[in-house]
Amino acid sequence: MTVNVVNVTIPPSQYRVLIAGGCYGGLSAAINLLEKCDTIDSPISVDITIVDERDGYYHIIGSPLAMASKEYAEKAWVEYKNIKILQRPNVTFVQGTVANVDCENKTATIAEHKTHKTRVESYDFFVAATGLRRVWPVVPQALTRETYLTEVGAHCDKVLNATAPVLVVGGGAVGIEMATELKHIKPSVQVTLAHSRDKLLSAEPLPDMVKDCALELTEQLGVEVLLNHRLASSTPTKSADGSVVHEVEFTNGHKMVVSEVITAISNSVPSSSYLPQQALDSDGYVNAQATMHFPEGVPNAESHFAAGDMIHWSGIKRCGGALYQGKIASWNIHQTILQQLQGKEPDFLRLGEVPPMIGLAVGKNAISYGAEGMNYGPQVMHVFFEDDLGFRIVWDHLQLGGSTK
Structure with missing residues (x-):
């Protein structure tokens, strides 16, 4: 009997996914990946680490209201330990800064804020979702909820x-x-x-x-x-x-x-200094492929993804775009895992060109513009923002108060 010997890469028993950034793109990637890997008929063991400079999820698009209302400011920042959907043994939050990513060796250097120590984290997949670095008072500069409330409270008083x-x-x-x-x-x-x-x-x-x-x-x-x-x-x-x-x-x-x-002139710059230069354009944005992969030429590009405001893409930077890009990254990570485990040809999601669109809150009114044209008024405010600049909409969309199990 003839035996054909085939070289097979044996996948890890538990996939390690490192996500830099715990806001819209990063949380979307984590939650959607967990949902895919929890599928009953084909569960996959994943271990997710989310690194963020803040100690909690901050609803960035709510900043204009947080800067005018102490009551809303209390709501807009939720410590990660209170994000119920991610309170799982296989999800770890690290308050710190990703200082460097070595794509070739699949390791990241992380500076932890609480311990003031630096550690090297290995991963199988990496998602960059650290967004843009925005100045005060476009967004609060505090890194803990406690100091944030002090910072924003003083501004509100003034x-x-x-x-x-x-x-x-x-x-x-x-x-x-x-x-x-x-x-x-x-x-x-x-x-x-x-x-x-x-x-x-x-x-x-x-x-x-x-x-x-x-x-x-x-x-x-x-x-x-x-x-x-x-x-x-x-x-x-x-x-x-x-x-x-x-x-x-x-x-x-x-x-x-x-x-x-x-x-209110943000002069925002991509928070991407920890990434290799060959992944970035001249302005520091990630030259993401339509699949959210890092650009070809970056070592192990098939294992590295980016989502959110830090990628170079058409259209106006929006929360909805970051959420969708995080979902694409998670889907394509899952497809790659299935390929490794089952030999299936991956069916990648791809992001198309994004035309200019916007949702703008103006007091009790809002303006929307997109493919359907322009609309405005209180009804637009309700659909796009409700009464909390979209906090509830995003919270429920990501099921932050729920559980994947």
Whole structure:
């Protein structure tokens, strides 16, 4: 009898998946992968480690409301130990920073925040989902829930008790939402939104009707909008009653005195310095393939994935996009595992081109724009954001309060 000897790679008894980033893309990848691997007829043993600088999940798109409401701020940050769906023996959270990823050897160097120690973690699959590094006050800079509540609480005290106008600088989506959420929460506060261009949302590839609608709804709420106003200087000084105010001047010569200056120009950069250069474009974004794999040429690219705001892709950066990309990464990891275990040809999901689309909260109203055109009003607010800037929608979509078992 002739025996054909075939070289077979024996898969590990338990697959190790390391995910950098515990927000939309990272959590979506983890939860969707667990759901696939828990399938009763073909269960797969996986061990997932999620590394994030924060000690909890922070609903980033809720930041404009968190910066105006202490009550909402309490809700917007949930410590990972309270994310019920991921309280499993095979899921580990590490509060720390991924300092380096060695794709060739499938190891990552992790600096742990609590122990101040550095360790090397081996993995079978890696998902980069660390997003963009955004500045204060676009997002809080605190890394623990306790310090976050202190940081945001102090900001709320200042803006909600302002006697002179609060100036929000930057008329992009974040600036519009920060100005209008503050005005919506505390109508008596004077809020001014200054933007350097002649249209709001000027950096976004959106039609003028969307930008004009954003201006109209913002002004209807009572926010003063100053277009073609680029901030030149802001000088703190004392008012007649002894409180600190700011004398601001714009490049066009316009001057005003304000209680607070909120800079809503994020200048966001990808949080990707730990990845090999051959995986990145010139701006630091991951050149992800449509399957969310790292680009060809990176060692073991078939085992490395990226999702969320840190990837170079068409369309406007959105929470929904990050959630879907995390799902694609998880599906394709599962397909690769099935290939290794059962010899099945993988049926990869692929991300197509994403046209410009947006959902923008403007007080009690919202604007949506996509393939179906533009819509706006309270009904759009309810569908896209409800009354908590989408916290409940995302929470339930990911089943964060539930269990995969």
